[in-house]
Amino acid sequence: MVSEATTARRLIVDDNAVTGVLAATDRGPAVFATDRVVIATGGIGGLFLHSTNPAGSVGQGLALAARAGAVMADLEFIQFHPTALDSKSYPLKLVSEAVRGEGAILLDENGDRFMANEPGAELAPRDIVARAVWRHMRAGHRVFLDARRAKGLDVARRFPTITAMCREAGVDPVTQPIPIRPAVHYHMGGISVDTRGRTSVAGLWPCGEVTCTGLHGANRLASNSLLEAAVCGGFVAQDVAATASTRRRKPALPDGNVGSDPTSVRPILSRAAGVLRDGEGLRAAARALYPLAVPQHAASDPAIVGLMIVMAALRRQESRGAHARTDFPDRAHLARHSTLCLTDALETPHMADRTFVSPARGRLPKQAA
Numbered sequence: 001m002v003s004e005a006t007t008a009r010r011l012i013v014d015d016n017a018v019t020g021v022l023a024a025t026d027r028g029p030a031v032f033a034t035d036r037v038v039i040a041t042g043g044i045g046g047l048f049l050h051s052t053n054p055a056g057s058v059g060q061g062l063a064l065a066a067r068a069g070a071v072m073a074d075l076e077f078i079q080f081h082p083t084a085l086d087s088k089s090y091p092l093k094l095v096s097e098a099v100r101g102e103g104a105i106l107l108d109e110n111g112d113r114f115m116a117n118e119p120g121a122e123l124a125p126r127d128i129v130a131r132a133v134w135r136h137m138r139a140g141h142r143v144f145l146d147a148r149r150a151k152g153l154d155v156a157r158r159f160p161t162i163t164a165m166c167r168e169a170g171v172d173p174v175t176q177p178i179p180i181r182p183a184v185h186y187h188m189g190g191i192s193v194d195t196r197g198r199t200s201v202a203g204l205w206p207c208g209e210v211t212c213t214g215l216h217g218a219n220r221l222a223s224n225s226l227l228e229a230a231v232c233g234g235f236v237a238q239d240v241a242a243t244a245s246t247r248r249r250k251p252a253l254p255d256g257n258v259g260s261d262p263t264s265v266r267p268i269l270s271r272a273a274g275v276l277r278d279g280e281g282l283r284a285a286a287r288a289l290y291p292l293a294v295p296q297h298a299a300s301d302p303a304i305v306g307l308m309i310v311m312a313a314l315r316r317q318e319s320r321g322a323h324a325r326t327d328f329p330d331r332a333h334l335a336r337h338s339t340l341c342l343t344d345a346l347e348t349p350h351m352a353d354r355t356f357v358s359p360a361r362g363r364l365p366k367q368a369a
Ligand SMILES: Cc1cc2nc3c(=O)[nH]c(=O)nc-3n(C[C@H](O)[C@H](O)[C@H](O)COP(=O)(O)OP(=O)(O)OC[C@H]3O[C@@H](n4cnc5c(N)ncnc54)[C@H](O)[C@@H]3O)c2cc1C
Pocket: 006, 007, 008, 009, 040, 041, 042, 043, 052, 053, 054, 056, 057, 060, 061, 094, 185, 186, 207, 208, 209, 210, 222, 223, 224, 225, 226, 227, 229
């Protein structure tokens, strides 16, 4: 059976095993009794003010799984695309790396090529370019991608879609530099899985961007998330098919009345969990998100996801891949995954200052499975 226009609101769990899904349909709430659920709800960009993801990508699958008790992994690793077209639209449109590949360069409003002395310059990896652009913006500059300076590039012919998209936003890349900014693009972290795609909750599998398989590490390379989703989704399909359905229990009804409005969460997360993070900002965000995370609040689900991201970022006291801490700029000797449950995130914000300054507890979280 396919149920269209249906939004999963809650997983119903009994004794750490899925027994059903509570959903909102256009005919009102509905309960689906099942002992096998696959979550494929995509990323989290919609929790930020600037993202290339659809506004509805607010990590609802993370909230569903976290409320069911599932373990999350590497939530702090969020990829920022360095060159989203800076406009008022949501989501922001992408000006792909290929334009830099053809020779376009990054300039500020004074024509200063501020990346010229960085290793790799404009062709450095996404995280390095995103940090350089963000630092320059924080210093009060506007940043542009100038395709006019690429020798021999006929931008309108080589990139017709990007040219049309820019012109729609009032910028002609043939005659003008393109205003750009970093934007949340992809979540490397997600629901933790084993090699069969299973979570810590019996009968629950995730696939696609909502999952943390570990395959993308701390810093996904471009163009491989669809491949991962297809390959790992295949493992999940095999495992679901090989898992016998036990006699379905009548699910106990949870309270499905939880908020999903990300509006109040976006500025908090954007400020604290952006391209550059620090302990003070992350602790302030945890304190601001905590009161929004109560079930009655309109932002409840986005707030718990934001809180888990912030707590994971606080715990990782190093800079690695897409996670850059100005107060911990070095990479730790040992690369480790991080894991976190919703209960950890809900218990700790009020103790954030004490808990995360202490090196004994605050260093790095335990190894993921
Ligand atoms: C602009 C852009 C360009 C990209 N380019 C590339 C590329 O070139 N190569 C590459 O590999 N990757 C690329 N990516 C990344 C890739 O597109 C995503 O990682 C991938 O599409 C995620 O797929 P998914 O199936 O996990 O989630 P999605 O495709 O986001 O699908 C999630 C679905 O779940 C639904 N949903 C959410 N919550 C609920 C709920 N509670 N109940 C019911 N349904 C729900 C949503 O409505 C949506 O239909 C790009 C991403 C963006 C934004």
